[in-house]
Amino acid sequence: MNLPTAPGGFEVDVMELEVEVPPGKLLTYDLRSLASSLHILDTACMAVETDGLTRALVTVYAAPPLDKLDPVRGEDLVMDDQGWLTVGRYHDGQPAQIRLYVPGSGAQRGALFGTTGAGKSRALQLILAAEKRSGIVTWLADLKGGQSVPEAAGQVDWRVTTQEGLLAMLQAAVRVAEERMSRYAAMGRSSFLINRPDPLLSVRIDEANRALEKGAPYRDKIAALIKELGRTGRSVGVGISIAAQASHVDELGGSDTLRGMLKEGDTILLRWSSSMMQSLVSDGLLPPGTHIVPIPKRTGPPVLRSRFATVRPGAKVARGNTGGMAYLLGSDRPTAMMRFFPVGSMHEVEGLDPLILDLYGPGEPAHLEATSHEAAGPAYLTRDGDGPAELVAAAQEQTQALVEEATAEQKASTSGRAPIAVRIMRALEEAAEAADGDDSEGAGALDFDEILAAVNADGGKPVGAASVRNNLSVLSRSDRIAALGSGRYTLPA
Numbered sequence: 148m149n150l151p152t153a154p155g156g157f158e159v160d161v162m163e164l165e166v167e168v169p170p171g172k173l174l175t176y177d178l179r180s181l182a183s184s185l186h187i188l189d190t191a192c193m194a195v196e197t198d199g200l201t202r203a204l205v206t207v208y209a210a211p212p213l214d215k216l217d218p219v220r221g222e223d224l225v226m227d228d229q230g231w232l233t234v235g236r237y238h239d240g241q242p243a244q245i246r247l248y249v250p251g252s253g254a255q256r257g258a259l260f261g262t263t264g265a266g267k268s269r270a271l272q273l274i275l276a277a278e279k280r281s282g283i284v285t286w287l288a289d290l291k292g293g294q295s296v297p298e299a300a301g302q303v304d305w306r307v308t309t310q311e312g313l314l315a316m317l318q319a320a321v322r323v324a325e326e327r328m329s330r331y332a333a334m335g336r337s338s339f340l341i342n343r344p345d346p347l348l349s350v351r352i353d354e355a356n357r358a359l360e361k362g363a364p365y366r367d368k369i370a371a372l373i374k375e376l377g378r379t380g381r382s383v384g385v386g387i388s389i390a391a392q393a394s395h396v397d398e399l400g401g402s403d404t405l406r407g408m409l410k411e412g413d414t415i416l417l418r419w420s421s422s423m424m425q426s427l428v429s430d431g432l433l434p435p436g437t438h439i440v441p442i443p444k445r446t447g448p449p450v451l452r453s454r455f456a457t458v459r460p461g462a463k464v465a466r467g468n469t470g471g472m473a474y475l476l477g478s479d480r481p482t483a484m485m486r487f488f489p490v491g492s493m494h495e496v497e498g499l500d501p502l503i504l505d506l507y508g509p510g511e512p513a514h515l516e517a518t519s520h521e522a523a524g525p526a527y528l529t530r531d532g533d534g535p536a537e538l539v540a541a542a543q544e545q546t547q548a549l550v551e552e553a554t555a556e557q558k559a560s561t562s563g564r565a566p567i568a569v570r571i572m573r574a575l576e577e578a579a580e581a582a583d584g585d586d587s588e589g590a591g592a593l594d595f596d597e598i599l600a601a602v603n604a605d606g607g608k609p610v611g612a613a614s615v616r617n618n619l620s621v622l623s624r625s626d627r628i629a630a631l632g633s634g635r636y637t638l639p640a
């Protein structure tokens with residue numbers, strides 16, 4: 148086979164090679180070595196998909212296939228009846244989709260990761276616009292002071308820009324989930340049916356690393372509320388997603404929080420740091436055997452310039468931007484590179500971007516069902532900054548109490564003096580996360596010896612068996628945990 152020596156030398160637009168290693172071997176490769184062996188100068192002209200075992204498809208293009216995509220039209224951003232949303236294209240032109248809702252199950256959990264300049268904010272704007280156009284109720288925390296996705300103001304049901312506001316929003320979401328749970332139980336319903344009678348509620352946290360990194364003032368409380376939503380929100384139509392820049396899992400509330408978020412949700416990985424990739428692999432957050440090609444900062448072959456070469460003054464090598472290129476790790480093509488549709492103006496604009504505003508479309512965003520307003524509380528009811536004076540005061544008082552509680556918990560945690568009851572609850576939460584998806588009886592439950600061992604392994608002050616027994620009794624009587632037979636304990640259903 149005669150392979151081209153450079154992208155410009157292609158006689159065909161695309162070639163596909165199927166590669167397979169002998170039985171008993173696992174397929175591994177180095178992209179640059181593979182490109183060199185095929186005489187390909189620009190790795191952006193190659194796409195490699197593996198099955199995680201022995202086979203791979205290597206596709207070679209005459210030019211980077213994802214360099215140019217047509218901008219998305221707002222009317223195309225509507226979720227279908229199976230919960231799928233088309234957000235871009237794979238390298239082979241096939242639609243790239245994420246899932247916001249699973250019929251018979253409920254809301255999805257998810258995460259969007261990317262380094263600076265990877266296109267995270269534009270991708271999030273696209274998803275937010277799609278949620279508005281699909282009649283989804285969106286609650287958004289933009290923790291960059293509202294600067295990350297400013298066009299979302301007025302386009303979502305509730306928007307906050309501070310960590311204190313995020314605390315109030317997450318607590319309200321948990322209470323809405325609890326209210327829906329009680330209401331659905333009375334109806335004899337075990338799963339969420341979209342718009343029958345309640346809309347899908349999507350809670351999105353942008354710049355989540357600011358709230359979940361080590362040293363964040365309310366890290367433990369926010370992580371705990373995210374865990375609770377991830378554990379209970381799906382079956383009542385309350386989804387939780389984070390968008391973040393991070394170099395390691397531990398910067399996002401710890402591996403247990405992240406694993407619970409990503410285990411069955413949609414994980415989108417834009418251009419990443421090498422340490423983040425190592426963290427995802429070591430924490431088991433990528434499918435076994437998954438190998439994905441790093442996304443370069445720019446496309447184009449490397450250029451060597453001799454000092455003796457004649458070059459026009461100011462001449463520059465044309466390089467393509469890779470913003471918006473990503474992998475959909477929760478899809479059936481986790482190793483296939485895709486790119487989000489272009490969003491917004493391609494040049495700097497003063498103030499809000501009119502093309503992004505057009506993407507959201509006209510009209511009001513969907514709002515939370517009135518049945519859940521009382522559960523959401525005064526912070527939600529005064530979210531627009533107005534309302535009766537007594538309600539505004541109640542919202543401020545509620546948020547302040549929540550801040551004080553979160554501050555006390557954080558101080559106790561960082562000083563190694565977290566209450567034993569809190570440490571027991573954490574151990575049971577982690578066990579429940581580890582057993583997520585296991586429907587066998589007693590999955591996620593721990594016996595006394597397991598709880599004692601977990602508490603004494605969490606880095607806090609060692610505790611005795613008697614203290615743990617006393618706290619288990621108190622937690623059981625208050626229904627914060629459920630006591631099963633044979634001395635086993637779990638979180639309440």
